[in-house]
Amino acid sequence: MQAQTRSSRFSIASAIFDVLDPIPFGFFVAALIFDILYANTYTILWVKAAAWLISIGLVFAIIPQLINLGRTWFGKARVRTRNLALNFWLNVVAIIAALLNAFVHSRDAYATMPAGVWLSILTVLAMVVGRVLLASDTVTYKEYSHGQA
Amino acid sequence: MDKLERGWPLTLGIAAAVSLLLSACGEKAQVNISQQIGANPVMPKPQDFLVPPMQVPEGVGWKGDARPQVIAGLQIEKIASGLKHPRSLLTLPNGDVLVVEANGPGEEAVTTPKQVIAGKVKNNSGKGGKGGNRVTLLRRKPGAGGEWEQHVYIENLHSPFGIQLVGDTLYVANTGNIMKYRYVPGETKMSDPGAELGDLPSTVNHHWTKAMVASPDGRHLYVGSGSNSNITENGLEVEYRRAAVLQVDATNGASRVYASGIRNPTGLQFEPQSGKLWAIANERDEIGADLVPDYLTSVQEKGFYGWPYSYWGQHVDRRVQPQRPDLVAKAIKPDYALGAHVAALGLWFYTGNMLPQYKGGAFVAEHGSWDRTPLSGYQVVYVPFANGMPNGPAQPVVTGFHSADEKQLFGAPVGLAQDAEGALLIADDVGNVVWRVTKR
Numbered sequence: 218m219q220a221q222t223r224s225s226r227f228s229i230a231s232a233i234f235d236v237l238d239p240i241p242f243g244f245f246v247a248a249l250i251f252d253i254l255y256a257n258t259y260t261i262l263w264v265k266a267a268a269w270l271i272s273i274g275l276v277f278a279i280i281p282q283l284i285n286l287g288r289t290w291f292g293k294a295r296v297r298t299r300n301l302a303l304n305f306w307l308n309v310v311a312i313i314a315a316l317l318n319a320f321v322h323s324r325d326a327y328a329t330m331p332a333g334v335w336l337s338i339l340t341v342l343a344m345v346v347g348r349v350l351l352a353s354d355t356v357t358y359k360e361y362s363h364g365q366a
Numbered sequence: 367m368d369k370l371e372r373g374w375p376l377t378l379g380i381a382a383a384v385s386l387l388l389s390a391c392g393e394k395a396q397v398n399i400s401q402q403i404g405a406n407p408v409m410p411k412p413q414d415f416l417v418p419p420m421q422v423p424e425g426v427g428w429k430g431d432a433r434p435q436v437i438a439g440l441q442i443e444k445i446a447s448g449l450k451h452p453r454s455l456l457t458l459p460n461g462d463v464l465v466v467e468a469n470g471p472g473e474e475a476v477t478t479p480k481q482v483i484a485g486k487v488k489n490n491s492g493k494g495g496k497g498g499n500r501v502t503l504l505r506r507k508p509g510a511g512g513e514w515e516q517h518v519y520i521e522n523l524h525s526p527f528g529i530q531l532v533g534d535t536l537y538v539a540n541t542g543n544i545m546k547y548r549y550v551p552g553e554t555k556m557s558d559p560g561a562e563l564g565d566l567p568s569t570v571n572h573h574w575t576k577a578m579v580a581s582p583d584g585r586h587l588y589v590g591s592g593s594n595s596n597i598t599e600n601g602l603e604v605e606y607r608r609a610a611v612l613q614v615d616a617t618n619g620a621s622r623v624y625a626s627g628i629r630n631p632t633g634l635q636f637e638p639q640s641g642k643l644w645a646i647a648n649e650r651d652e653i654g655a656d657l658v659p660d661y662l663t664s665v666q667e668k669g670f671y672g673w674p675y676s677y678w679g680q681h682v683d684r685r686v687q688p689q690r691p692d693l694v695a696k697a698i699k700p701d702y703a704l705g706a707h708v709a710a711l712g713l714w715f716y717t718g719n720m721l722p723q724y725k726g727g728a729f730v731a732e733h734g735s736w737d738r739t740p741l742s743g744y745q746v747v748y749v750p751f752a753n754g755m756p757n758g759p760a761q762p763v764v765t766g767f768h769s770a771d772e773k774q775l776f777g778a779p780v781g782l783a784q785d786a787e788g789a790l791l792i793a794d795d796v797g798n799v800v801w802r803v804t805k806r
Contacts, residue, residue, distance in 0.1 A: 259687040261601040265478050272479040320416035323480040325599035325652060327687040328414050 230284050238281035242344050244274030245315060249337040256330050264329050267337070268322035275315055282308060300350040307347035314339040394419070394739050395655035399705040402659045403760050407703035409678060412653035419655040421739035423768050423775040425492020428797045432776060435766035439806055440721070442764065445506075445514045445791075446800040450498030452793040453575070454712075455783035455800065456529045460551050463504040463785060464519060464529055465793060465800060469497030470574040471525040471541055477600070488736050491775050492796040499523045501538065503554055504800065517554035520547070525571075528578025528589065528634075532616060539576035539589055542568030544614060564619020567607045570594040575711075579634040579643070580616065587614040588643055588665075589621070592630035597650050597685045598674045609673045611645060611665050627671035627697060628663075633713030633782075637664070639726065640754030646710040646730060647700070649677060651737040653685075656706050662713070662730060662749060662756065663700035672697035702756040707735035708743030712781045715751075718788025720805055727751045729763065729790060731779035741772050746779050746792060764792065764803060 248270040255263035289305040318336035322329050401408040428444075436442045446452075446465065454466040476482060488494060503519040520538065528539030536549040536556075543565050548558040566576050566589060573592025580587050593609035594600050611631050613624035633646040643665045649658035650673070658677040670693060672679065674686045679699035682689065704710050712731030716724045727750040732743030746764035750757050767777045777797030785791055790803040 261599060265599075268478050268480070317416065319479070323416075323478070324414060324685075325595070325597045326685045328597075328652070328685040332414075 234281050234284040237277060241274040241278035244270045244277065245337065245340045245344065248274065249341050252334040252337045256334050261326065264322065271315055271319045271322055275319060278312060282312060298354050300354045304347035304351050307343040311340045311343035314343065397656040399742050402703050402705045405702060407659045407678065409681060410654060410656050412657055415652065418652040418737055419739050420487065420736055421741060421772065422487055422491045422736045423773055424490055425775045425796050428776050428799060434764050434777065434801065436764050436803055440803055441806045442801055442803050444799050445802045446504050446516055447513065447798065449502060449798045449800065451495050451795045452798060452800060453795055454527055454529055454781035455791050455793050456531065457783050457785050458531060461506060461786035463791060465502045465504060466526050466529050467498030467500050467502060468523065468526045469495060471571055473571050493778065497525065499525065501526065501529065520556045525574050527575040530578055530580040530587065532580045532584040537563065537578065537587060539566065539578040541571055541574045541576055542566055544587065544619065564614055564621055567591050570600060570604050572600065573630045575632055577632040577634045579636065582636055582641065585616055587616050588624060588634050589614055590631035590634055590645060593673060596652060597683060624667055625665045625669045627673045629673040632711050635713045635715055637754055638715050638717055642754060644713065646713045648709055650683065655738045659703035659706050660708050660710050661700035662702040662704055666698065669698050670696055671700060702749065704730060704760065705742050707738035708732040709735040712779060714782035714784060716784060718784050720788030721790065724748055729782050731782050731792060733778045733780055741768060744768050744778060
């Protein structure tokens with residue numbers, strides 16, 4: 218949907234982006250849930266699972282974030298909205314938080330807490346806000362194009 | 367919006383800040399190691415790290431005639447080389463020396479991303495070399511100097527470490543059981559196929575060594591069973607009969623926990639004057655280059671020494687949840703700190719006559735650890751004893767196991783023993799050598 222609003226032609230980059238971009242987001246949300254479970258139950262399974270989710274999520278984030286970077290700063294200038302740029306920076310914040318969190322999650326047992334759960338919250342929150350901002354852009358475009366038609 | 371075009375320098379700036387933050391985390395030791403030797407070590411505050419202090423010299427072995435340095439009045443010679451990760455030594459009554467060659471079974475599952483990375487880093491030191499899973503017999507060539515004869519004595523063991531002779535029974539502690547063999551003096555290959563005396567804790571095997579010593583009366587074997595984690599990161603379920611000294615009945619193999627809370631007890635020995643059981647222990651990692659000092663301690667029956675809940679008495683480790691204030695309250699403070707991350711693995715109370723200045727005291731082999739910069743350990747020290755207790759600072763006796771710039775590792779001392787003449791024997795599992803220290 219977003220790709221359509223920015224460019225009328227089909228883009229391989231957009232397809233790759235749409236396939237890969239939800240993966241790290243979902244992984245980081247799962248990591249947050251598992252961190253909360255560990256902090257409350259002290260059951261090691263959850264924090265080890267969260268460590269894998271964050272690390273693998275970061276790997277999956279590389280390609281879509283590069284596409285995002287290219288699209289935000291090197292795409293057609295007329296469609297770069299403030300929210301698109303804000304979304305980019307929120308993703309930067311999320312990735313840095315997740316990277317730090319991967320290191321925090323390399324600590325043993327409860328040394329991961331409470332920093333781990335705060336960084337997970339920050340990661341997810343930044344990504345959520347970025348997505349909400351983009352969605353509000355999409356709504357605007359839709360109404361605009363609807364009005365045109 | 368155009369302001370946001372300045373994104374590139376900002377991105378680079380953030381990347382630089384992150385890398386600075388990460389590199390700043392691997393902190394150097396602040397405490398002089400001499401302040402952490404003895405009964406009252408300096409204990410700095412624990413720290414959490416993004417990347418723990420790490421320094422792993424590259425294992426290169428000994429080139430040509432290179433050898434460790436010994437202090438004045440001593441000399442050192444190589445009596446065996448080309449071994450496969452020699453760990454423990456036992457001198458037999460006829461003067462033959464048994465060398466246990468082994469390394470970890472490598473059975474610990476990879477359950478965290480960290481293990482993938484850390485395993486690669488640590489193996490660079492040569493400490494990860496494949497073990498022989500065997501016992502080699504060394505016999506002095508009559509009337510000749512140089513290296514001793516080597517005979518493969520027992521093969522197909524499973525990560526053996528402890529070895530003891532009681533009467534004509536030879537006990538070998540694999541990582542998962544104790545085997546017993548009928549010992550026939552003079553044999554160069556064990557003729558008895560052996561039988562299992564009893565089982566030992568062998569799941570996960572994060573710490574795999576099973577150090578073993580027989581009581582002076584030969585009725586019991588005491589076995590060191592190391593923890594299955596650094597600090598409970600594998601769950602408490604796998605710590606059953608771990609971080610403990612087990613007492614095994616030498617006749618039927620039945621065992622019980624004799625003392626607990628000792629993270630990785632190795633080098634079990636009986637102190638000759640008091641007749642008490644002593645152990646050296648490797649303490650926990652990753653709360654600082656200066657924490658926690660490894661130690662040498664007498665082992666009290668039913669004593670609890672803190673792991674995992676606390677260290678050096680009542681210093682609580684917050685990484686362990688839920689906490690157990692009841693156990694922390696009764697944690698015994700060890701007798702003698704050896705310094706942080708020295709990784710003591712060998713203990714020998716010297717009783718010989720060749721080196722009378724060391725009689726009655728203890729030699730400790732410090733294998734060295736990955737978790738400290740600058741390096742600590744990688745030497746054999748002497749701890750004087752009086753009236754059955756340590757009495758004075760530890761003195762380095764054999765050093766020079768790593769290059770002066772700490773980049774290369776030639777060897778690392780593990781098991782200690784004393785040969786028939788009273789020379790000190792040192793197993794070196796990075797150089798794959800057995801060293802013999804004598805009077806000059």
